[in-house]
Amino acid sequence: MGVAERRQREREEVRARILDAAGELFIREGFENTSIRRIADKIEYAPSTIYLYFKDKDDLLATICQEMFEKLTVRLEKLIQKDLPPLELIRQGLKLYIEFGLAHPSHYLVTFNVHALVHASGHEMADKPAAGLRGFEILAQGLQKGMEDGSIRRQDVRVLAQSVWMMAHGVTNMLITSTDMPGFTWAPKKTLIEKSLDLIVRAIQA
Secondary structure, X not given: OOHHHXXXXXXXXXXXXXXXXXXXXXXXXXXXXXXXXXXXXXXXXXXXXXXXXXXXXXXXXXXXXXXXXXXXXXXXXXXXXXXXXXXXXXXXXHHHHHHHHHHOHHHHHHHHHHHHHHHHOOOOOOOOOHHHHHHXXXXXXXXXXXXHHOOEOOOOHHHHHHHHHHHHHXXXXXXXXXXXXXXXXXXXXXXXXXXXXXXXXXXXXX
């Protein structure tokens, strides 16, 4: 590996460490309570190092969300290339979504929980919704194909897509945040995922 390639890899590693640290702190301490200095302290770098990669805290939050959606969308795009029957496509797509969230819990919670709270508070920041909207469109298109071939009950496809997404998000969020509740014994995650997918598919099929 040449000097240029090694430096590029080191830059990518530092950037990833910054994003991971920011995501963890946004969740644990809250977006407003997290400073650039606090993020720098966590990864043992000077604050000035972070500014070499990101403009400010808003840029960090937007980047976490954008990259989360982009990585998820790439996987969904690969799935739809398999040309599966609509119901199987929906099931596998939702399973991919849930498992992706579980594999990237901090970034998932930042994207869907912290980001939403920041917006709800009236805080103005740059938003990057395109990648997230593409994932939603893939879901809606799959549902529309199912309605056309008769495997999914005909109804308002946008409302159905939003409802299915909400259910998948609820499963993902609960599996990330609530399966270590004291005094409550949860079934294995794999079992809960499969049962939840069964219920969602049964609810939409013709």
